[in-house]
Amino acid sequence: MTCGHVKRLLSAYIDGELSGLEMLRIRDHLGQCAACNGEVEALRAVKSLLLEQPAVEPSADFESRLVGAVFASTPPLPKKVAWFTISLTASAAAAIATFVLLQVGHSRDNAMAKAEMQRRPDSFSVQQDQAMMAGSDPLSGQAPIVMAGYGKR
């Protein structure tokens, strides 16, 4: 696992939202990489600062004021403006290009995920076994649950 991979997953790692395998891999990497370790500590500090902030309650009329403000600030559409047509065409082209790029990236990600899953079908046997062991022990404290979307199903 490279530093790039790890940094992308650090936020989810801190929130405990990764699979066991990913958590283990990242923990292992953090044990060896001072840079990523610094990053995780900084991220933890930011998250804990954010958590300390009191939740802001919107006033009762917030929604109606917001909607009113949005309508009031929307300018009426000009009837015939050449630059508008140009910018609309450019925007559409950019949107199509972004969509195509995202699709390419997405299908590459899917292919990588599929290859990864095929490479480690047995990880799932171990995961199922461990979940079963957690379920067999009322004192384990661990949840007997098998992760969806992880390994052979």
Added chain:
Amino acid sequence: MASAKRLLSLFLLAIAGNAFAVQADSAREIIRRIVEMRRTPPCTLVQTQVYDMSDGVAQFVVEFDGNGRSRRTAIKPLRIQGTISIDNGKYWATILPDEKRVMLQESAMANRIPANFRMDLIDRNYKLSVSRSKEIAGRKSVTVVALPKFPEMPRREYSLDAETDVVLRVVLFEQGAKERVLLDTIAVRYGSKPPDEFFEIPFSGGYKVDKCPTLRKIQSRSSAGKAVGFAPRTPKSLPFGFAVAEAHLCGEKDAPFIAVRISDGFAQGTVYQWDGKKRAEGFPFTHEFDVQDLAGVRYLIFGELPKDVKAKLIEFFSKFDREP
């Protein structure tokens, strides 16, 4: 006068000793009831628990029907939200509603380590006491403290509902580390029995059922050895007061592996053993943790155990080559 004082102090000491013995007995009795998995009354709990062999914490709604059946629905994190697991005493099913898929295994209750075996190990390895009761999720609780005789092992605290014995909180205190809450309870509701349909496994209704291979209890090392291609290692005694509870032959027929269950009474672990030459590289994980290799046979340990303890246990397994 001096002898009267001595007599008085002996008397006080005897009272204190007796009180400690009574407290330890009561702590032991509480733990025995839990280990024996006596029936949980009908109830619904919202709990947070560590899951999936990691530091990740998930939140669940857990329901018991009072007849030994349980159902657990994941609320968060998002990646497991909606996943349901049902144990009806015969089967344990993981249901993925979005995919209309059921993963079916033998009930976890059928594979628990015998209570007497665990209690003997607990007596040997831990000193038990009951600490002050506190309130958890609005319920009065009793906390049993398990102090390990081996300082390498963590101290454990189990908080149970004082009336029903339902486990409400489990905390580990490892030396030199922060306390680790494995399980905590946010809300509890007793009284209303969840409907029967809650505990029914959807074998129909468009669900695809994947049946997982059954665990086969290893009766003889030689027959298990034939299946996996090496003699499984099941040492009788282990460091830190651990012992082998039982061993299973697991996995598909064409890719079997051994799972040796170990325990010190409270902590449980599994030592997986497989033929590194026969299996695809990277089994069970592409990145290996706590793995030892000896003459092609690989050993991997899993369990809620301190890192150093894991390392010593796995080393012991890999170096052990004589069965008594």
